[in-house]
Every structure is written in C-alpha cells, then in structure tokens.
Amino acid sequence: MSIAQNLQNFTSQIPNNVTLVAVSKTKPEPAIREAYETGHRIFGENKVQELVDKYERLPKDIKWHMIGHLQRNKVKYLASFIELIHGVDSFKTLVEINKQALKHNRIIDCLFQVKIAEEESKFGIKPQDVRELLNSEGVKSLSNVRIIGLMGMASFTIDMDQVRSEFKVLRQLFYKLKTEFSDLKTLSMGMSGDYNIAIQEGSTMIRVGSAIFGKRTYS
Ligand SMILES: *Cc1c(COP(=O)(O)O)cnc(C)c1O
Numbered sequence: 001m002s003i004a005q006n007l008q009n010f011t012s013q014i015p016n017n018v019t020l021v022a023v024s025k026t027k028p029e030p031a032i033r034e035a036y037e038t039g040h041r042i043f044g045e046n047k048v049q050e051l052v053d054k055y056e057r058l059p060k061d062i063k064w065h066m067i068g069h070l071q072r073n074k075v076k077y078l079a080s081f082i083e084l085i086h087g088v089d090s091f092k093t094l095v096e097i098n099k100q101a102l103k104h105n106r107i108i109d110c111l112f113q114v115k116i117a118e119e120e121s122k123f124g125i126k127p128q129d130v131r132e133l134l135n136s137e138g139v140k141s142l143s144n145v146r147i148i149g150l151m152g153m154a155s156f157t158i159d160m161d162q163v164r165s166e167f168k169v170l171r172q173l174f175y176k177l178k179t180e181f182s183d184l185k186t187l188s189m190g191m192s193g194d195y196n197i198a199i200q201e202g203s204t205m206i207r208v209g210s211a212i213f214g215k216r217t218y219s
Pocket residue numbers: 023025046067068153190191192193207208209210211
C-alpha cells in the first residue's frame with residue numbers, strides 16, 4: 001500500500017480526539033511530500049540535524065515534533081519553529097528550551113518523558129518524580145515553556161500484557177495530574193506496534209512511523 005493509503009487508513013481508524021504524528025525519521029523528502037499532499041501536517045523526527053534540514057526544504061505549514069532525546073546544546077537549532085518537544089526529561093533541558101524560546105519570543109510546548117519501560121536504556125523521569133517537578137518553583141518560573149502533557153515508550157517486547165500495564169502506569173499518572181495542572185492535555189503514547197493498546201489506555205497522541213512509511217533500514 002502507498003503512504004497516502006496507509007495514512008488514510010490511520011486517520012479513519014483512530015478516534016477524533018487522538019492526534020496522529022507521522023514519524024518520518026530516516027525517510028526521504030518525497031515520502032513526506034506524499035503524506036503532506038493527503039493533507040497531513042504533523043510530522044515527527046528524532047534527530048535535530050535531520051529535522052532542521054527537512055524543515056528548511058519542506059512546506060512551512062508543517063508542524064514539526066521533536067520525538068527523540070534532545071541534547072541541550074542543540075535546542076537552539078529548533079527553537080524558532082518547533083511545535084512540540086516530546087522528550088524532555090530534565091529541568092536543565094527545560095531551562096535551555098526556555099532560554100531559546102525567549103530569544104524567539106515564543107512559548108514552546110513540551111511533554112515530560114516518563115520512564116515506564118523496564119529496560120534500562122529508555123530515558124525519562126521516574127513516574128513518582130513527575131508531580132514534584134511540575135510543582136517546583138524552578139519549572140513554574142519558566143515563562144516561555146509550557147508543559148502540556150506526558151510522553152512514554154513501552155518496553156520493546158512482544159508481551160502485550162506488559163506493554164499494556166506500562167501504558168496503564170502512565171495513564172493513571174496523567175489523568176491524576178491533569179486534575180491538578182490545567183495545562184496538561186496531551187498523553188503521547190503508542191507507536192506502530194502498540195498504538196491500539198495505547199489508545200485503549202487513554203492515549204491522545206500516537207507516534208507512528210513504519211506502519212505509515214514502511215520499514216526503516218536504520219533507526
Ligand atoms: C521511531 C519512533 C517512533 C515510531 O516508531 P514506529 O515503530 O516506526 O512507529 C515513535 N516514537 C519514538 C520516540 C520514536 O523514536
């Protein structure tokens with residue numbers, strides 16, 4: 001099936017309140033244009049250089065999401081245009097995003113990445129630490145960033161019960177914090193292999209790459 005058909009399928013399949021981020025990392029410009037021509041506007045990338053190159057060459061009404069781990073020294077390259085940063089997992093990174101956002105007179109929306117997977121390699125804030133961070137004077141004092149939600153990645157496993165229970169942890173945390181922090185509205189969880197479970201578990205934003213664009217030869 002073509003990229004356009006895959007996208008069409010997704011859009012008709014997912015509930016209205018779930019936003020689809022088309023993850024175009026490693027995919028060439030023509031593939032993104034094909035998706036763009038169906039009317040899709042939200043794309044996700046996980047490497048700063050690649051994201052900036054694509055931003056420069058592709059239509060300016062694309063809403064770019066940074067979904068990968070963001071190094072502090074690279075925030076400056078994205079600050080003028082990025083729509084949403086999914087992977088914020090430290091106060092220091094947030095301070096840098098705020099500083100760069102200020103330079104461009106923007107407020108940059110961010111998600112806190114929460115560590116829900118058992119694997120050691122995944123980045124993220126521990127679930128039990130998220131509330132304290134949101135409540136800290138440090139975070140509250142940053143005028144040019146807005147934490148609008150949480151993001152998480154489940155373990156890379158075929159055990160779907162485990163995936164579901166990890167999503168549940170994030171879901172419960174999110175819906176609890178939402179009653180206390182009114183800016184929280186986005187729960188980013190779910191990828192090609194697990195978006196159905198993520199949606200059942202309350203996801204409002206799925207990040208789908210290979211199920212739209214086909215397999216990647218490298219990640
Ligand atoms: C690559 C990536 C995705 C999309 O993965 P697929 O399995 O291709 O859908 C989603 N989220 C993050 C953070 C990624 O790096």
